[in-house]
Amino acid sequence: MVQVLVLSSARDSALPTLELLGHRVLTIPAEPAQLVGAPRADVILLDARTDLVAAKSLCRILTTTGLEAPLILVVTEGGMAAVAADWGVADVMLSTAGPAETEARLRLAIGKDQAAASTPAQVHTSGLSIDEAAYSAKLHGRPLDLTYKEFQLLHFLAMHPSRVFTREQLLSEVWGYDYFGGTRTVDVHVRRLRAKLGEFEQLIGTVRNVGYRFNVTEDDETETAGAAPR
Numbered sequence: 280m281v282q283v284l285v286l287s288s289a290r291d292s293a294l295p296t297l298e299l300l301g302h303r304v305l306t307i308p309a310e311p312a313q314l315v316g317a318p319r320a321d322v323i324l325l326d327a328r329t330d331l332v333a334a335k336s337l338c339r340i341l342t343t344t345g346l347e348a349p350l351i352l353v354v355t356e357g358g359m360a361a362v363a364a365d366w367g368v369a370d371v372m373l374s375t376a377g378p379a380e381t382e383a384r385l386r387l388a389i390g391k392d393q394a395a396a397s398t399p400a401q402v403h404t405s406g407l408s409i410d411e412a413a414y415s416a417k418l419h420g421r422p423l424d425l426t427y428k429e430f431q432l433l434h435f436l437a438m439h440p441s442r443v444f445t446r447e448q449l450l451s452e453v454w455g456y457d458y459f460g461g462t463r464t465v466d467v468h469v470r471r472l473r474a475k476l477g478e479f480e481q482l483i484g485t486v487r488n489v490g491y492r493f494n495v496t497e498d499d500e501t502e503t504a505g506a507a508p509r
Contacts, residue, residue, distance in 0.1 A: 281385055284317065284348070286337065287326030293353045294324060296378045302385075309333070311340055319451075321389055323350045328374055331361050342367035344442055349388035402437045405482055405496040409434050418479055428453065429472050432465075436483065436493040445490040465491070 281302040286309040287293045297304060307313045309326055323341070327334030334352065341350060349369035352362060362371050369388045372380070402409040406419040414430055416423045425433065431453050436444070444452070446462035454464065469491055473480035484494040 281389065282319070282321045283324060283385070284320035284322070285324045285326065286313075287324075289326055289329065293326035293328065294372075294374055294376065294381060296376060296381045297324075299378050300382055300385075309337060311337065314340070314344070320348050322385055323348050325350060325352050325368075326374075327352050327354045327358055327362075331358055335361075335366055338366045338368060349391065351384065351388055402434065404437060404440060405494075406479065407433075407437060407482065409437060418476060423475055425472070425475060428468055429475070432468050433472055433483075436491065440493045440495045443486045443489055443492045449490065 283297065283302050283304045285293055285297075285304060285306040287306055288308045288310065292298065305318060305320070307317060323346075325334055325337060325341075331354075338350065338352070346367075350367065352366065352368045352371045353374050354362065354371060355374060359371065359373075362368070369391065370384055372384050376384070401411065408417045409415075409430075411434060414427075416425060416430060416433060423433075432449065435449070435453055446465040449465045450462060469483055469485075473483055476482055482494055482496070484492050486492060
């Protein structure tokens with residue numbers, strides 16, 4: 280059974296056949312403000328049948344803020360021609376798709392996402408280099424002596440630069456759903472991690488009353504902004 284999050288402000292169902300497949304489906308309004316507290320999902324369906332401009336804007340918000348599930352756009356026949364690669368979606372499907380096609384597209388989108396996630400990721404940002412396969416991290420060429428959880432926490436935050444995570448979200452992502460410790464665990468690990476980062480402790484930023492984020496340094500931002508397009 281798949282957890283499907285549908286983003287739609289319409290009164291009718293964006294994908295009627297979805298109701299026949301037995302998956303867990305939750306629908307929330309297709310509005311940026313609704314994304315802040317949106318629940319985790321295996322796949323996200325965005326209803327773009329009536330407003331392609333708003334759908335494109337929401338796609339870009341989702342992809343730039345750290346989308347963690349494949350995004351499938353649901354459109355009408357006429358809307359197909361407007362969708363391009365820069366929308367950042369994993370797939371596009373018609374709202375009239377039958378049950379077999381809907382199930383296949385969900386399965387393929389999730390399978391591709393899982394295959395990509397299984398590939399060890401390397402991170403290079405703000406003087407930080409992380410090699411997930413080797414469980415090693417260097418800061419401006421200096422090896423960091425990190426515990427397993429410190430490494431996982433740093434790697435997760437660096438993989439989502441500038442995105443704010445609550446303590447509860449970090450517990451879920453780094454420690455797992457079956458971890459019964461409190462959010463104080465996150466604070467302790469952040470404090471230890473900052474101590475090991477030394478003069479670069481500001482890489483782990485605190486957002487008061489919310490949580491933590493990875494701060495991209497100004498040098499990194501300038502380099503990115505000034506880079507010539509390829």
